[in-house]
Amino acid sequence: MRLRKAAHLAASVVGLLAMGAAAPQANAATAAYSCPSNQVCMYKDANLTGTVFVAQNVPIVVEMDRTYNQFSDLNYQKYTNGERVDNSISSIVASSPSMCADTFTGTDYTGGYQRIWGGWVVNQVVYNDQITSVRMFGCRSL
Numbered sequence: 001m002r003l004r005k006a007a008h009l010a011a012s013v014v015g016l017l018a019m020g021a022a023a024p025q026a027n028a029a030t031a032a033y034s035c036p037s038n039q040v041c042m043y044k045d046a047n048l049t050g051t052v053f054v055a056q057n058v059p060i061v062v063e064m065d066r067t068y069n070q071f072s073d074l075n076y077q078k079y080t081n082g083e084r085v086d087n088s089i090s091s092i093v094a095s096s097p098s099m100c101a102d103t104f105t106g107t108d109y110t111g112g113y114q115r116i117w118g119g120w121v122v123n124q125v126v127y128n129d130q131i132t133s134v135r136m137f138g139c140r141s142l
């Protein structure tokens with residue numbers, strides 16, 4: 001009797017675990033990508049939706065005593081879904097207050113320009129579907 005009750009209880013637990021495992025997957029499929037701290041996330045669509053390009057502030061270039069993580073031509077970068085980033089960004093999150101991003105419509109940081117200040121959530125960039133180069137930099141001291 002006791003053994004049968006234990007087996008029934010075990011079966012119930014397995015059933016609950018199966019239900020619990022299924023629910024988060026359904027949520028993940030519909031939720032927008034949440035930008036991690038200390039990163040700049042560029043979304044293909046407005047209001048932080050669509051596929052995303054996440055750029056970490058890895059210092060790779062030093063000019064005038066400032067370090068930048070920069071992409072001189074987004075034609076060579078891809079979103080997480082494999083699409084090219086160039087001329088398609090619509091919204092941006094700069095998740096750290098100490099990291100800014102300058103966006104440009106031309107290659108090599110030329111053309112129309114918009115600064116995304118650290119900590120900003122920009123649901124619609126000024127140059128929608130026109131951003132071609134981006135440079136990120138530490139902006140705490142600006």
Ligand SMILES: [Ca+2]
Pocket residue numbers: 043044045046088089090128129
């Ligand atoms: Ca877009």
